[in-house]
Amino acid sequence: MSEVNLNEVLEYVYEHIPITEHLGAKLEYYDGSELEVSAPLEANINHRNSAFGGSMSAIGILSGWALLFIKMRELGLASKLVIQSSQFQFLEPVVTDFVARSSLPDSHLYQRFLKILARKGKARIRVESSVYDLNGILCGTHTGEYVAILL
Template identity: 55%
Template sequence: MTVEELTEYINEHIPVTAHLGAKVTFYDGEKLEIHAPLEPNLNHRNTAFGGSLSALAILSAWALLFIKMKEHKLQAQLVIQKSSFDFTEPIEDDFTASCLAPNEADWNKFLTTLNKRGKARIQLDSSIVTAHNEGGNHSGSYVAILQPQSDESS
């Protein structure tokens, strides 16, 4: 799945992302980045609305997990169970949410649990940055529930 296909998918299936101007701009197997323009995310102080920052940070981790599941040919319902966001500085420019893949041990534990129990949880962290500063950090607990594989041969 390309970054363009992932952007199209999230904008179609999570409509608020299109309103936020979310666009997946980078994925290399270890890091995923989603860019958003400031304009549709402005608050009354002419800085980025905190809800937009939080939403994009949550989305970057969700999208990373989504694409990793596709790479492993696993179909799963993905949901965020718990989320926290620490706002560090106001954002006055277009911004990027980025998420790094979990370390190998955590990822392998997640996959083992998912395959054994049909459900697993993993902690993912992301951050919001601009060319000039960092706006905040997100930590979320994401749950995957395996779904039956569709039979594409019929």
């Protein structure tokens, strides 16, 4: 298992998913099973002085995608990783900078994903993210179905 540098991952993300740089996305925290991605309100503000819903959704998607991307790198697996389906629930307006926290699913589901990926070269997994404002208020939840394809 190799250690992953978040700054290198962020450079990769900016290069291959340019909108993330425009959103001001930053990879803030990673502990092996959870990733936190932040975004400034200023770059994502709407006409109501709150975060644009599309930005909230994009940061939620990114947190799940980046978590899986990092896990694939740690395991030394070259893969193409895409989102297949996405659902976002808006709970509260975001009026501060915000973060999306994603977590790996339980160990059984994650290990099943890896076994299928090894056997078939393609697997899908559901990753959930929660979007919080800087006051710790839960403002939205994202559920994404991601697909990994070994290269």
